Amino acid sequence: MSKVKSRYEAATVQELQDKGRKIITLNGIEIGVFYVNGSYYAWRNLCPHAAAPVCEGVVCGTRLPSLVYEYEYGRDQEILRCPWHGWEFGLTDGKHLVESGVKLRGYEVEVAGNDIYVLM
Template identity: 80%
Template sequence: MAKVRTRYLAARVEEFEKKDRMIVELKGIEIGLFLVNGNYYAWRNICPHAAAPICEGVVCGTRLPSQVYQYEYGRDKEILRCPWHGWEFGLTDGKHLVESGVRLRGYAVEVEGNDIYVLM
C-alpha cells in the first residue's frame, strides 16, 4: 500500500525573484527550498554527516573530472556545501559528491500557479 503524502504550501514563486533559496518550517521540520536551473528542490535542513544546518551552506559549483593538472569548474549553483565541515551535495539529486551512499533527505515539490508545495 502506497504511503499517502500531504501537500503543504511552502512558498510562492515570486519569493524567489531575488534569491535562490528559502528555509521554511513544515510540520516542525526545517526544509530548504532551492531554485536550480528553473526547478525547485526541497531538502531537510540537516547534514547527514554531523547534523549541521546544511541548507545555510554556500551554493556553488565544483571541479569536474578532468586530466591531470587540468582543473575544470562546472555545475555552478548546483552544489550545496555544508557550513560546518564542507561536505558537498548535489542540489538536484541530494547525493554527496564523493560518498555514493550518503545523501540529503529530500521531498517532492509541486508548483501550481504561483504556489510552491512540498509533499511530506
C-alpha cells in the first residue's frame, strides 16, 4: 500500500518562469524547485557526494560526447553544477552525468492554475 502524499505550495508559475528556481523548506527539508524547458522539477538541496547545498549551484549546459578535439556544448540550462566540487546533475532526471546510479532525491511537482506544489 502506497503512502498518501501531502501537497505543499512551493511557488507561483510566474515566479519560477522569471527566476528559474526557488529554494524552499518543507517539513525541515530544503528543496530546490526548478523551471526547465517548460516543465517543473523539485530536488532535495543535498548533493549525494558531500552533502553540499546542490540547488544553490550554477544552472548551465555541458560538453556533449564528441570526437577528439571537438567540443560540442549542449543541454543549456538543463544541468545543475554543485557549488562545492562541481558534480553535475541533469535537472530533468536528477542523474549524475558520469557516475551511473548516483542521482539527486526528487519530488513530484503539480501545477494547479498559477500555483506550483511539491508532493511529499
